[in-house]
Amino acid sequence: MTLPPALSHAIVAFIVLNALLVLVAYVTLLERKFAARMQSRIGPYYVGRPHGWLQPIADALKLMMKEDIVPTASDRWVYNLAPLVFLVPCLLIFATIPFAPELGVADLNIGVLFFLAVSSLEIVGLFMGGWGSNNKYALLSAMRAVNQIISYDLPFIFAALVPVLLAGSMQMSAIVTAQQGLWFVAYPVIGQLAFVAFLVATLAAENRVPFDILEAESELVAGFRVEYSGMKFALIQLGEYAHMLGTSFLGALLFLGGWLGPGPAWLGPLWFLAKALLIFLVVTWVRWSFVRIRVDQILGISWKLLLPATLLLLMATGFVVALRGAGGA
Amino acid sequence: MAHNGDRPAPGFWRETGQLVRAVVRAMSVTFRNLFRKPVTVQYPDVQRPYPDRFRGILALAYEKDTGEEACIGCRLCEYICPPQVIKVEMLKSEKRNYAKTFTLELYSCEFCELCVQVCPTDAIIMMKSFDLATADRRDLLLDKDRLHAIGLTFEPSWATGNRLRDMQAPPKPARAAAHGDARGEAKEPAE
Amino acid sequence: MAATQAKQVVEVGYGGNERLMMNMGPQHPSSHGVFRMILTLEGETVVAVDAVIGYLHRCHEKLGETLTYVQYPSIASKTDYVAAMTSELAYVSAVEKIAKFEVPRRAQYLRVIAAELQRIASHCLWLGTWCLDMGGALGGGATVFLYCIREREMVLDRFEELTGARLLYGFHQIGGTRYDLPPGWDTKVRETVDFIEARLDEYEAMLEENTFFRVRTQGVGVISRELAQAVGVSGPLIRGSGVGYDVRRAEPYSSYGDFDFVVPVETAGDCYARYRVRMVEFRQSIRIVRQALDGLPEGPISSRPGVKSVGQVRVPKGEGYARVEGARGEVGCYIVSDGGPKAYRMKWRGASFSNLAVLPHIVPGHKVADVVAIMGSVDPVFGEVDR
Numbered sequence: 026m027t028l029p030p031a032l033s034h035a036i037v038a039f040i041v042l043n044a045l046l047v048l049v050a051y052v053t054l055l056e057r058k059f060a061a062r063m064q065s066r067i068g069p070y071y072v073g074r075p076h077g078w079l080q081p082i083a084d085a086l087k088l089m090m091k092e093d094i095v096p097t098a099s100d101r102w103v104y105n106l107a108p109l110v111f112l113v114p115c116l117l118i119f120a121t122i123p124f125a126p127e128l129g130v131a132d133l134n135i136g137v138l139f140f141l142a143v144s145s146l147e148i149v150g151l152f153m154g155g156w157g158s159n160n161k162y163a164l165l166s167a168m169r170a171v172n173q174i175i176s177y178d179l180p181f182i183f184a185a186l187v188p189v190l191l192a193g194s195m196q197m198s199a200i201v202t203a204q205q206g207l208w209f210v211a212y213p214v215i216g217q218l219a220f221v222a223f224l225v226a227t228l229a230a231e232n233r234v235p236f237d238i239l240e241a242e243s244e245l246v247a248g249f250r251v252e253y254s255g256m257k258f259a260l261i262q263l264g265e266y267a268h269m270l271g272t273s274f275l276g277a278l279l280f281l282g283g284w285l286g287p288g289p290a291w292l293g294p295l296w297f298l299a300k301a302l303l304i305f306l307v308v309t310w311v312r313w314s315f316v317r318i319r320v321d322q323i324l325g326i327s328w329k330l331l332l333p334a335t336l337l338l339l340m341a342t343g344f345v346v347a348l349r350g351a352g353g354a
Numbered sequence: 355m356a357h358n359g360d361r362p363a364p365g366f367w368r369e370t371g372q373l374v375r376a377v378v379r380a381m382s383v384t385f386r387n388l389f390r391k392p393v394t395v396q397y398p399d400v401q402r403p404y405p406d407r408f409r410g411i412l413a414l415a416y417e418k419d420t421g422e423e424a425c426i427g428c429r430l431c432e433y434i435c436p437p438q439v440i441k442v443e444m445l446k447s448e449k450r451n452y453a454k455t456f457t458l459e460l461y462s463c464e465f466c467e468l469c470v471q472v473c474p475t476d477a478i479i480m481m482k483s484f485d486l487a488t489a490d491r492r493d494l495l496l497d498k499d500r501l502h503a504i505g506l507t508f509e510p511s512w513a514t515g516n517r518l519r520d521m522q523a524p525p526k527p528a529r530a531a532a533h534g535d536a537r538g539e540a541k542e543p544a545e
Numbered sequence: 546m547a548a549t550q551a552k553q554v555v556e557v558g559y560g561g562n563e564r565l566m567m568n569m570g571p572q573h574p575s576s577h578g579v580f581r582m583i584l585t586l587e588g589e590t591v592v593a594v595d596a597v598i599g600y601l602h603r604c605h606e607k608l609g610e611t612l613t614y615v616q617y618p619s620i621a622s623k624t625d626y627v628a629a630m631t632s633e634l635a636y637v638s639a640v641e642k643i644a645k646f647e648v649p650r651r652a653q654y655l656r657v658i659a660a661e662l663q664r665i666a667s668h669c670l671w672l673g674t675w676c677l678d679m680g681g682a683l684g685g686g687a688t689v690f691l692y693c694i695r696e697r698e699m700v701l702d703r704f705e706e707l708t709g710a711r712l713l714y715g716f717h718q719i720g721g722t723r724y725d726l727p728p729g730w731d732t733k734v735r736e737t738v739d740f741i742e743a744r745l746d747e748y749e750a751m752l753e754e755n756t757f758f759r760v761r762t763q764g765v766g767v768i769s770r771e772l773a774q775a776v777g778v779s780g781p782l783i784r785g786s787g788v789g790y791d792v793r794r795a796e797p798y799s800s801y802g803d804f805d806f807v808v809p810v811e812t813a814g815d816c817y818a819r820y821r822v823r824m825v826e827f828r829q830s831i832r833i834v835r836q837a838l839d840g841l842p843e844g845p846i847s848s849r850p851g852v853k854s855v856g857q858v859r860v861p862k863g864e865g866y867a868r869v870e871g872a873r874g875e876v877g878c879y880i881v882s883d884g885g886p887k888a889y890r891m892k893w894r895g896a897s898f899s900n901l902a903v904l905p906h907i908v909p910g911h912k913v914a915d916v917v918a919i920m921g922s923v924d925p926v927f928g929e930v931d932r
Contacts, residue, residue, distance in 0.1 A: 060687075060688075062387075063384045063387050063688060064387065064688050064692070065387055065390055065391075065392050065393050065691060065695055066393065066394045067392050067394045067396075161565060162567070165589075165913070234686075235680075235685070310381060310384065310385070311377075312685070313688050314380045314381050314383070314384045314685045314751070315377075315680065315757050316685050316689075316752075316755075316761060317679065317680055317686075317914075318761060319760070319761065319912055319914040319915065320912070320914065369756070372754065372756060376755040376756050376757075377755075379750045379755075380685070380750070382750075384751075387688075405702075405706040405709070406706075406727065407705075407707070407708065407709035407727065409708075409709035430853075430855075433855045434615065434852075434854070434855040436612055436616045436620055465710065466619035467709065468615075468616065468619060468715070471723075471851070472853055480709070511709065513709065518724075518851065519850075519853065521723075521724065521851075522718070522721070522722075522847045522849075522850075523847060523849070523850045523851045
């Protein structure tokens with residue numbers, strides 16, 4: 026009995042969503058252990074000895090059981106809706122990522138465009154959270170966030186467009202297939218520069234140190250999240266890490282060849298996961314090594330350095346593609 | 355990136371090169387630490403070795419030779435305690451005095467060791483452990499029996515009144531022979 | 546100058562000059578203690594700073610009158626609790642000055658070793674918390690913090706072997722010190738300082754040439770030479786602004802004249818200059834510790850009998866002021882004595898109290914993010930400020 030397509034799509038989406046949530050939870054554990062080892066300590070240990078395997082579950086349970094505090098002077102609707110508005114785009118971006126040639130929720134032919142567009146929607150949720158909290162720290166953080174994320178989305182998009190130009194299509198599976206000969210990161214000069222620009226823009230778009238001015242714990246005490254507790258906080262954290270993981274998957278797909286790797290075809294998704302986790306670990310490594318820079322310096326880097334550089338890179342890529350196209354068939 | 359102050363701003367390429375070098379250096383330091391052994395001591399599964407002079411929980415001791423309580427109720431510790439946590443009542447007796455009641459409020463104690471310093475009979479001492487967490491503050495109001503029990507439960511630290519005083523003002527040779535070496539060797543003081 | 550605008554909360558103006566008053570309140574991850582700064586912000590720029598202190602007031606000066614000279618040295622460590630040895634040293638030096646008690650040479654060298662090791666530990670904490678403030682509790686700042694704490698723990702272990710306590714020691718007594726070296730301690734201290742010296746190179750690799758660190762600290766919080774001398778700051782703040790004043794050189798106490806060390810001076814006056822000064826002080830302290838251990842004389846550790854009773858030390862009538870070079874600046878203690886076992890009046894000159902007075906002059910004009918960088922480079926400890 027074949028299922029109606031709507032039902033089968035719903036089932037696939039359900040499975041992907043749940044797998045994603047578990048993955049995001051355990052990625053937080055990975056980050057904590059990795060960071061701990063870099064700091065000469067051990068990280069989560071007691072919950073699920075000896076490596077803290079049950080720590081994410083314990084954290085999730087704790088956050089679910091916490092009291093949900095809503096400030097009396099906050100803007101009720103805005104405050105309560107903000108975590109959801111923040112979370113939904115961060116989960117929606119996974120709809121377009123194919124984990125294997127036929128395995129994915131929806132392999133749109135404008136996949137990259139959808140990803141980049143939807144992932145920028147998280148700013149709305151962020152600003153809603155900052156504004157609705159009725160808290161000067163949250164407001165300051167929300168202002169900085171809007172500034173920063175908008176400034177860095179442009180270089181992010183341009184850096185992500187370099188593989189699109191090289192592959193000639195916005196469809197994610199087509200981009201991976203175009204890397205069968207050579208991964209895009211290995212393209213002379215253009216590939217490496219684009220990858221570095223992508224990583225830097227990812228750091229900034231994810232609010233990771235050195236660009237985490239919006240949640241600067243030492244100045245703004247958790248930024249726009251400061252008034253959230255319990256499950257709403259859990260949703261915001263989930264959204265942040267899901268977004269982080271989503272851009273890691275995107276980077277692995279665009280630059281590191283997606284599911285391509287030696288071995289049988291069913292190993293593909295595992296290679297994909299490994300590459301995404303590699304990017305995640307590199308971003309984490311950078312995060313735990315540097316102090317943050319000030320907001321005007323962050324914006325200066327974006328507008329004065331990264332945007333012109335990625336624009337030039339994109340033009341150079343276009344030039345290369347045109348030459349290749351003119352020279353070949 | 356703005357450079358203020360009276361340092362000249364280097365050129366663009368030099369700045370970029372410096373940035374790349376700085377990034378690589380910082381990340382290599384953290385990378386190197388990834389492979390060092392963590393310094394965490396997994397308390398309470400693992401206890402780190404406490405040094406001889408550790409100032410832990412207070413306790414009352416018994417005399418070495420007779421097994422009687424060492425405290426003679428002289429109240430010198432009560433007078434010297436800066437936060438005044440010790441309260442003693444003396445019980446007079448034929449040969450020597452005792453302490454009728456001895457209460458020590460451990461929750462306010464500063465662990466400064468001055469009471470140990472002044473005790474003429476080495477009665478009040480400190481242990482090499484601090485492990486006395488309770489859920490109720492009143493459990494930390496130690497009375498005489500509790501103090502004696504603590505003295506038998508944990509390991510005592512090196513410092514006693516006579517040893518500390520001898521370390522500060524080395525006694526004449528005859529007394530030094532009676533008290534044992536004062537410069538840090540853990541010997542028993544003779545009473 | 547900081548104008549108190551306590552009555553107005555928001556001054557809404559059109560044309561882009563809305564002012565917001567924000568509390569970097571007593572409970573804040575980077576206020577280095579309980580300290581309230583009322584910032585008046587225009588966007589991200591701080592226009593005025595109103596500093597409120599007194600949240601940690603514990604009546605030390607009254608305690609100095611109610612506790613005797615024998616009891617108080619243990620309490621003196623609680624003023625600057627991060628650099629406890631130098632705080633105690635200030636108090637006992639003042640009493641010894643009035644009463645003209647001689648301190649034996651061995652005790653003087655022991656005091657120097659304790660003070661310099663304490664300076665190393667305090668600077669480890671300074672660097673760690675400063676990077677923590679600048680880099681975030683989840684980020685590179687935390688990494689530098691944990692490295693520095695790892696090294697500080699080693700120094701605290703040495704102090705634990707010496708006195709039995711890790712933070713508040715009670716090491717000094719009137720006339721000398723209370724504890725002598727345990728066996729094998731000097732070897733362990735040498736190993737510790739060698740290890741820390743090697744690790745200092747790692748910190749400098751992470752921070753010194755780091756562009757991110759430099760853009761955060763260069764040109765930020767500039768204290769000009771005239772301002773530094775006018776306000777009365779001391780310690781690394783004044784040495785970072787071009788004045789080479791160090792109490793250990795200006796008025797050598799406790800046989801500091803026997804040791805060979807460099808007093809670092811930088812002229813830029815910004816946060817980076819103060820960072821450089823303290824990093825050099827790290828290495829100089831290690832140098833002094835090695836020299837003191839090499840030249841440690843034998844002898845008694847106290848010129849007074851061992852502490853036996855609470856009213857043991859009687860100081861003749863008079864008054865005296867003693868100052869020491871603490872990790873944060875000049876720590877001074879002024880005592881008026883009336884001939885009994887207790888002081889008649891005691892006053893602490895806290896280094897951080899005078900250092901904080903410079904904040905309303907240097908913070909306005911900077912961004913919010915710079916405020917934490919400046920606070921970290923001023924390095925206040927509120928035990929000293931509020932006493």
